[in-house]
Amino acid sequence: MRLSHGFVRGETLSCIYHGWRFGADGACRKIPAHPALVPPRTISCGPLPVAECNGTVWAAAKRPDHEPVAYDGYMALRSVVIAASCAAVETACQGARAHGASKTRLGGHDTLLVMNGYAPNAVLVIVLVAETMPVAGRLAISTALEALRRTVETWGRAA
Amino acid sequence: MILYDYILSPSCYKVRLLASLLGAPLDLRPVDFHPGREHKAAELLALNPAGSIPILVDGDLVLTESAAILAYLAAQKGGYWLAGDAPAAIARHQQWLDFSHRLTQALGGARLVEMLHFEGDLAALQTRGVAALRELEAALFVQRLGGQSYLIRDTPSIADIACFPYVALAPDGSIPLDPYPSIRIWMRAIRALPGFIEMPGIHRRHDLAPDPFAEVPS
Amino acid sequence: MTSHAMRDAWYPVGLLSGLSEGGKDSLLLGENITVFGSATGAPSVECSGRTLPVVRRFGHLWTSLGTPDKDLFTIPEADHPERVRVDVGVVRVKCSPLRAVENFLDIAHFPFVHTDILGAESHPEVSEYKVEIRDEVDEVWATKVEFFQPQAARSAGGGITTEYMYRVPAPTCAVLYKTCPPRPGAWDVIALFVQPLTEDLCDVWPWMALFDDESALTDLIHFQQLIFLQDRSILENQIPKRLPLDPAKETPTRADLTSVAYRRWLKRHNFTYGAQLVAG
Numbered sequence: 001m002r003l004s005h006g007f008v009r010g011e012t013l014s015c016i017y018h019g020w021r022f023g024a025d026g027a028c029r030k031i032p033a034h035p036a037l038v039p040p041r042t043i044s045c046g047p048l049p050v051a052e053c054n055g056t057v058w059a060a061a062k063r064p065d066h067e068p069v070a071y072d073g074y075m076a077l078r079s080v081v082i083a084a085s086c087a088a089v090e091t092a093c094q095g096a097r098a099h100g101a102s103k104t105r106l107g108g109h110d111t112l113l114v115m116n117g118y119a120p121n122a123v124l125v126i127v128l129v130a131e132t133m134p135v136a137g138r139l140a141i142s143t144a145l146e147a148l149r150r151t152v153e154t155w156g157r158a159a
Numbered sequence: 160m161i162l163y164d165y166i167l168s169p170s171c172y173k174v175r176l177l178a179s180l181l182g183a184p185l186d187l188r189p190v191d192f193h194p195g196r197e198h199k200a201a202e203l204l205a206l207n208p209a210g211s212i213p214i215l216v217d218g219d220l221v222l223t224e225s226a227a228i229l230a231y232l233a234a235q236k237g238g239y240w241l242a243g244d245a246p247a248a249i250a251r252h253q254q255w256l257d258f259s260h261r262l263t264q265a266l267g268g269a270r271l272v273e274m275l276h277f278e279g280d281l282a283a284l285q286t287r288g289v290a291a292l293r294e295l296e297a298a299l300f301v302q303r304l305g306g307q308s309y310l311i312r313d314t315p316s317i318a319d320i321a322c323f324p325y326v327a328l329a330p331d332g333s334i335p336l337d338p339y340p341s342i343r344i345w346m347r348a349i350r351a352l353p354g355f356i357e358m359p360g361i362h363r364r365h366d367l368a369p370d371p372f373a374e375v376p377s
Numbered sequence: 378m379t380s381h382a383m384r385d386a387w388y389p390v391g392l393l394s395g396l397s398e399g400g401k402d403s404l405l406l407g408e409n410i411t412v413f414g415s416a417t418g419a420p421s422v423e424c425s426g427r428t429l430p431v432v433r434r435f436g437h438l439w440t441s442l443g444t445p446d447k448d449l450f451t452i453p454e455a456d457h458p459e460r461v462r463v464d465v466g467v468v469r470v471k472c473s474p475l476r477a478v479e480n481f482l483d484i485a486h487f488p489f490v491h492t493d494i495l496g497a498e499s500h501p502e503v504s505e506y507k508v509e510i511r512d513e514v515d516e517v518w519a520t521k522v523e524f525f526q527p528q529a530a531r532s533a534g535g536g537i538t539t540e541y542m543y544r545v546p547a548p549t550c551a552v553l554y555k556t557c558p559p560r561p562g563a564w565d566v567i568a569l570f571v572q573p574l575t576e577d578l579c580d581v582w583p584w585m586a587l588f589d590d591e592s593a594l595t596d597l598i599h600f601q602q603l604i605f606l607q608d609r610s611i612l613e614n615q616i617p618k619r620l621p622l623d624p625a626k627e628t629p630t631r632a633d634l635t636s637v638a639y640r641r642w643l644k645r646h647n648f649t650y651g652a653q654l655v656a657g
């Protein structure tokens with residue numbers, strides 16, 4: 001069962017199906033059907049290494065030998081999913097690559113896009129903006145990001 | 160007040176949900192929508208020739224269309240859930256109530272095809288459903304930039320209740336909600352409102368109930 | 378492709394009360410079938426020009442792609458004249474047909490999925506029960522299953538400890554017998570008949586035979602639809618999609634002994650359509 005359907009209580013994540021509770025290390029702490037049982041150490045939900053940086057959560061299949069790149073002065077604004085390939089999104093934003101991010105002008109402002117092509121035709125795009133960006137600028141960037149998505153997806157349909 | 164109701168109908172659930180949030184009692188009259196198609200039979204067609212539910216009967220008053228029923232319940236309870244007097248708020252409120260029909264048609268249509276064998280062009284319904292969800296996501300993002308948690312202000316209105324059920328049940332029609340963080344934050348806020356009730360496919364917030372194993376080590 | 382053993386089993390393909398004379402297209406084990414009603418009461422099923430065997434039982438039409446080596450199972454208790462027999466109607470679920478059955482055999486999820494109806498978070502404990510594969514009838518049985526339920530049935534007035542018996546008489550069918558609130562000593566019968574469309578898509582036809590003189594039929598249908606639709610979103614989010622039959626793949630607890638026996642029984646008979654044999 002996908003744990004994303006579950007819920008957090010205190011420091012444990014509970015599965016929505018049978019209420020099994022897992023600690024931050026992934027180990028099972030409680031099996032409600034057997035309240036007196038101390039769950040065997042072998043039961044684990046297989047946690048991934050994660051890190052938080054610029055308001056973005058990063059995960060990796062195996063613990064990498066470095067932390068995610070920190071982009072000084074930038075903060076995540078919002079994320080969108082684009083039904084296209086990573087390559088198509090990068091072509092559309094014509095951005096210079098900078099340490100794993102794409103430097104892109106959106107709504108008249110400098111932004112950084114970080115991407116995760118999690119399926120052949122789906123890219124999660126997180127847009128990072130200057131921490132000091134006023135609300136009007138944030139709105140303009142968000143609107144431009146939607147326009148970027150329309151452009152990329154129109155190419156996909158035309159192809 | 161009698162509500163002609165179906166437990167799996169998101170439109171009927173809107174009415175049950177608002178009534179519960181308002182603390183307004185309803186007499187439920189279950190309609191055998193599936194498999195019986197009772198909403199298309201003589202007794203119900205006499206009440207609502209459109210052949211849809213919910214239908215609310217209060218004395219001599221017969222109301223159809225969930226948005227109208229929500230407005231009636233809200234007005235009876237002091238209007239806190241209505242738009243207020245500001246022209247812009249009245250208009251934006253109406254805009255989201257109209258938008259809710261697109262959700263019913265697209266997301267609700269996909270759900271009926273995928274779940275209950277209704278006829279329909281699934282791919283087309285899903286495409287329109289995704290377009291509507293993106294529009295809602297963008298609007299809720301803008302609201303949050305302005306420090307507001309709900310569709311027209313920082314407190315909920317019947318526009319939120321009119322949009323919530325079909326959005327929350329989009330996965331029933333194979334439309335995932337993972338791509339929409341602002342929608343998920345908004346749904347969590349609605350599910351935390353005092354008096355919130357669930358329907359099948361929409362879980363309650365178990366995390367808000369007292370922990371039966373308070374001693375679980377972290 | 379389709380494993381031979383499951384081709385010879387019976388499957389539900391429609392409600393007898395809902396068949397159409399013009400025919401309705403459907404799937405069975407990945408093959409196209411058409412289900413025809415008939416004004417003269419002789420419904421039929423066709424598959425690529427072939428007429429398939431049919432049986433009318435429990436309010437449903439049943440068919441098989443192969444040559445069933447035994448008659449469709451019976452539920453003798455269900456014939457009692459004072460019972461109400463309830464056709465709940467079809468629900469399509471994007472999950473393995475075997476997972477739909479396994480979920481039906483599980484009580485440990487009640488407090489979390491059917492909260493304050495079939496279970497309560499304050500009473501999650503599953504006590505020891507008995508499970509066996511009855512060789513003489515070739516069925517999986519679980520008995521002496523007890524669970525605290527805030528609202529065990531439409532007819533229940535309040536919380537009670539319910540006793541259950543579970544039975545798997547066919548690879549995609551399960552029957553449960555549970556305490557009947559208005560009739561101490563009698564059992565309500567609730568069945569889940571699953572039509573395997575593909576390995577990860579099924580049509581589920583719940584059916585019931587209850588003692589309940591009080592509730593309207595629509596209330597009974599809605600109670601069961603409410604419960605089953607709470608399960609649907611769970612079933613569609615299970616990973617892996619196919620039911621793992623490799624015992625090393627998952628860690629069962631005592632509460633899961635019925636599932637363990639069901640998986641073992643499936644494996645023994647090579648009932649593997651919708652199953653995953655090797656861990657992947």
Ligand SMILES: N[C@@H](CCC(=O)N[C@@H](CS)C(=O)NCC(=O)O)C(=O)O
Nearest residue numbers: 168169170210211212213224225226
């Ligand atoms: N516009 C109506 C639509 C409600 C609706 O779609 N109800 C469904 C049940 S969820 C229904 O009765 N459908 C039958 C039909 O429209 O023919 C409302 O908001 O009340």
Ligand SMILES: [Fe+2]
Nearest residue numbers: 480486490608
């Ligand atoms: Fe369940």
